[in-house]
Amino acid sequence: IERRFDxxxxxxxxxxxxxxxxxxxxxxxxxxxTEPPPLSEDEDEGEVEGEPGTVRREALAGVxxxxxxxxxxxxxxxxxxxxxxxxxxxxxxxxLQQVNPSPFYVFDEVDAPLDDAxxxxxxxxxxxxxxxxxxxxxxxxxxxxxxxxxxxxxTMDGDGTSTLLSVRFEEGRGxxxxxxxxxx
Amino acid sequence: IERRFDxxxxxxxxxxxxxxxxxxxxxxxxxxxTEPPPLSEDEDEGEVEGEPGTVRREALAGVxxxxxxxxxxxxxxxxxxxxxxxxxxxxxxxxLQQVNPSPFYVFDEVDAPLDDAxxxxxxxxxxxxxxxxxxxxxxxxxxxxxxxxxxxxxTMDGDGTSTLLSVRFEEGRGxxxxxxxxxx
Amino acid sequence: MKLRRVALSGFxxxxxxxxxxxETGLTAIVGPNGSGKSNLVDxxxxxxxxxxxxxxxxxxxxEVIYAxxxxxxxxxxxxxxxxxxxxxxxxxxxxVEVAIxxxxxxxxxxxxxxxxxxTRLRDLERLLASTGLTQSGYAVVAQNDVDAxxxxxxxxxxxxxxxxx
Amino acid sequence: MKLRRVALSGFxxxxxxxxxxxETGLTAIVGPNGSGKSNLVDxxxxxxxxxxxxxxxxxxxxEVIYAxxxxxxxxxxxxxxxxxxxxxxxxxxxxVEVAIxxxxxxxxxxxxxxxxxxTRLRDLERLLASTGLTQSGYAVVAQNDVDAxxxxxxxxxxxxxxxxx
Ligand SMILES: Nc1ncnc2c1ncn2[C@@H]1O[C@H](COP(=O)(O)OP(=O)(O)OP(=O)(O)O)[C@@H](O)[C@H]1O
Ligand SMILES: Nc1ncnc2c1ncn2[C@@H]1O[C@H](COP(=O)(O)OP(=O)(O)OP(=O)(O)O)[C@@H](O)[C@H]1O
Ligand SMILES: [Mg+2]
Ligand SMILES: [Mg+2]
Numbered sequence: 001i002e003r004r005f006d007x008x009x010x011x012x013x014x015x016x017x018x019x020x021x022x023x024x025x026x027x028x029x030x031x032x033x034t035e036p037p038p039l040s041e042d043e044d045e046g047e048v049e050g051e052p053g054t055v056r057r058e059a060l061a062g063v064x065x066x067x068x069x070x071x072x073x074x075x076x077x078x079x080x081x082x083x084x085x086x087x088x089x090x091x092x093x094x095x096l097q098q099v100n101p102s103p104f105y106v107f108d109e110v111d112a113p114l115d116d117a118x119x120x121x122x123x124x125x126x127x128x129x130x131x132x133x134x135x136x137x138x139x140x141x142x143x144x145x146x147x148x149x150x151x152x153x154x155t156m157d158g159d160g161t162s163t164l165l166s167v168r169f170e171e172g173r174g175x176x177x178x179x180x181x182x183x184x
Numbered sequence: 185i186e187r188r189f190d191x192x193x194x195x196x197x198x199x200x201x202x203x204x205x206x207x208x209x210x211x212x213x214x215x216x217x218t219e220p221p222p223l224s225e226d227e228d229e230g231e232v233e234g235e236p237g238t239v240r241r242e243a244l245a246g247v248x249x250x251x252x253x254x255x256x257x258x259x260x261x262x263x264x265x266x267x268x269x270x271x272x273x274x275x276x277x278x279x280l281q282q283v284n285p286s287p288f289y290v291f292d293e294v295d296a297p298l299d300d301a302x303x304x305x306x307x308x309x310x311x312x313x314x315x316x317x318x319x320x321x322x323x324x325x326x327x328x329x330x331x332x333x334x335x336x337x338x339t340m341d342g343d344g345t346s347t348l349l350s351v352r353f354e355e356g357r358g359x360x361x362x363x364x365x366x367x368x
Numbered sequence: 369m370k371l372r373r374v375a376l377s378g379f380x381x382x383x384x385x386x387x388x389x390x391e392t393g394l395t396a397i398v399g400p401n402g403s404g405k406s407n408l409v410d411x412x413x414x415x416x417x418x419x420x421x422x423x424x425x426x427x428x429x430x431e432v433i434y435a436x437x438x439x440x441x442x443x444x445x446x447x448x449x450x451x452x453x454x455x456x457x458x459x460x461x462x463x464v465e466v467a468i469x470x471x472x473x474x475x476x477x478x479x480x481x482x483x484x485x486x487t488r489l490r491d492l493e494r495l496l497a498s499t500g501l502t503q504s505g506y507a508v509v510a511q512n513d514v515d516a517x518x519x520x521x522x523x524x525x526x527x528x529x530x531x532x533x
Numbered sequence: 534m535k536l537r538r539v540a541l542s543g544f545x546x547x548x549x550x551x552x553x554x555x556e557t558g559l560t561a562i563v564g565p566n567g568s569g570k571s572n573l574v575d576x577x578x579x580x581x582x583x584x585x586x587x588x589x590x591x592x593x594x595x596e597v598i599y600a601x602x603x604x605x606x607x608x609x610x611x612x613x614x615x616x617x618x619x620x621x622x623x624x625x626x627x628x629v630e631v632a633i634x635x636x637x638x639x640x641x642x643x644x645x646x647x648x649x650x651x652t653r654l655r656d657l658e659r660l661l662a663s664t665g666l667t668q669s670g671y672a673v674v675a676q677n678d679v680d681a682x683x684x685x686x687x688x689x690x691x692x693x694x695x696x697x698x
Binding site for chain 3: 034065077104
Binding site for chain 4: 188189191192193196218244245246247248249261264269270272273274276277280281283284285286287288289290291292293294297307310311314315316317318319320321322323324328329331332333334335336337338339340342343344345346347348351358359
């Protein structure tokens with residue numbers, strides 16, 4: 001099991017490094033395995049429960065993310081800005097996608113903390129991956145709307161109920177209803 | 185103390201109702217005092233510590249928010265959407281401002297979850313209040329940038345340091361640096 | 369492999385039956401605040417076996433059923449069906465198309481179906497196990513939740529890599 | 534009453550001294566992700582007496598001092614000064630203008646100043662008590678924190694109304 005994990009970890013780390021550079025020009029990021037926590041006193045000496053040969057969960061190495069935007073020192077993830085954190089998280093999700101793609105992805109307003117340049121880079125990356133992968137993204141951002149291949153609108157009627165309809169995007173005016181989707 | 189609280193509560197509730205309607209056309213919202221939690225067994229019978237005449241903190245009524253966007257049934261606040269929650273919170277903050285204005289307000293990307301129409305209503309409200317009140321808002325939203333009377337830009341230099349400079353907003357192009365602020 | 373169709377009725381604000389047909393590529397869902405976009409995302413998570421009412425922003429699981437609105441009474445049942453295209457055989461079943469359904473009535477338990485046949489949650493979880501669509505996967509990212517991976521601890525991140533193995 | 538000026542140096546990414554002069558009305562602060570906008574907001578909260586390193590996204594309080602970057606070494610001190618206009622006399626002091634300062638060195642304690650004179654945090658808190666600029670007030674809303682009022686419990690919301698009394 002450990003050997004399989006190492007191979008997959010290596011692949012995810014490889015893709016994470018590449019995708020981070022695509023989203024953060026001039027930045028660097030890597031994944032690192034943490035030192036497994038030292039076994040506590042009683043574990044060293046006595047019997048460690050569990051079947052023979054299996055490794056206790058706590059004794060396994062964890063995965064750490066090291067992210068360094070351009071020009072900056074390497075610092076704790078918590079100090080990253082709102083947009084930098086979101087973009088780093090998206091690089092990690094897409095690195096996992098590269099190694100083991102899910103049938104589809106649904107992102108609910110993940111572009112909200114991003115500035116225009118980063119929305120542009122993120123959407124460009126999604127479009128590059130979307131020839132073989134389906135992405136569904138809920139958004140209020142006009143850059144994302146303009147880039148999407150298909151647009152669906154959700155409207156709220158007077159009785160507090162929703163209707164789904166197909167829309168198209170017009171520069172400057174935003175989403176315009178096309179035809180009412182056949183509501184069967 | 186209780187009488188003073190009641191008067192202020194009444195004023196905040198009054199402004200909250202009005203501001204909510206300004207932000208949610210056709211919606212209704214109120215503040216309600218909760219039933220103070222019943223005294224537990226031992227408090228009813230025995231001595232309740234604390235100086236005579238003061239009411240124990242736990243025995244005071246709390247403040248509940250009831251918010252109902254247009255067309256919808258009154259439901260728990262947790263079911264509100266991301267944008268509806270943000271807008272309801274802003275109505276509450278501004279209701280408190282109406283009763284006891286702070287010297288200034290700083291809002292860090294509070295417009296991020298709002299759709300274009302709600303950003304427009306929110307910014308219009310801020311401009312209405314800003315003749316007597318100072319608001320500083322960090323934003324990526326072009327509608328907010330266009331409405332602001334003064335714009336400051338923050339840039340990141342190659343060594344990971346920030347510089348503040350005065351900018352102006354141009355429709356379609358976003359913020360453009362004016363002159364470099366005297367960095368003393 | 370992709371999500372072909374989502375059909376829902378009685379689920380949160382989707383009182384009337386609604387259906388969305390999806391292509392490969394990038395699809396954007398747009399609409400005003402409170403119109404029902406995240407409710408649609410919740411419907412997908414619910415059909416995939418979400419067991420926590422809190423994750424769906426409610427206190428009890430039957431709060432997903434349309435509670436009524438201006439001039440319209442509450443409904444008694446919510447149902448969602450997802451149709452997945454399985455042409456590449458990524459799901460461990462012979463079927464080329466897989467319909468995953470879930471239905472709940474007020475005060476009742478959830479009923480799960482795979483291609484029309486009733487099934488237990490455990491069987492649905494086994495079907496979805498290696499696809500990232502599990503409860504700990506990152507294929508569906510809820511609103512305001514994108515940096516959960518950043519806030520997770522190293523052991524939780526390890527689980528993600530293990531699921532990709 | 535308003536905030537007239539913010540001057541900062543050595544604080545997070547504001548290594549060099551920077552100053553922003555503010556008017557009444559609506560001022561927008563704009564810039565790319567990671568450029569330092571929220572760091573400026575943190576500087577204002579810090580000068581107003583913020584005592585929690587976590588609220589400033591760090592683990593220790595001296596993490597607010599510029600840690601260095603590409604080709605530039607770390608600094609040894611951070612300082613921020615806010616100048617408030619007190620013409621209406623809302624702050625309980627005779628001064629028409631009030632400068633609130635805070636400074637910290639690596640491994641050292643914070644030093645507070647009001648109009649240049651050293652003061653204790655308690656005195657600063659007393660000066661700001663009824664203005665909403667306290668640690669539990671809502672005058673400074675951090676990023677991703679706008680609906681904290683919605684998530685608060687009824688007793689916490691009562692405190693807000695009491696502060697307005
Ligand atoms: N069971 C239910 N019955 C009726 N209405 C419901 C139910 N559950 C939630 N709602 C309503 O759904 C609305 C929230 O919808 P949703 O979160 O999908 O909005 P949204 O389109 O994502 O908006 P935003 O852009 O602000 O995120 C709320 O107004 C809420 O009251
Ligand atoms: N003490 C410090 N020394 C140097 N850099 C620091 C320090 N503390 C934080 N930073 C850096 O500041 C950056 C974050 O800045 P900030 O949060 O102000 O960005 P922002 O302009 O608000 O961006 P966003 O639009 O994404 O919210 C991070 O890249 C972080 O590494
Ligand atoms: Mg939503
Ligand atoms: Mg920020």
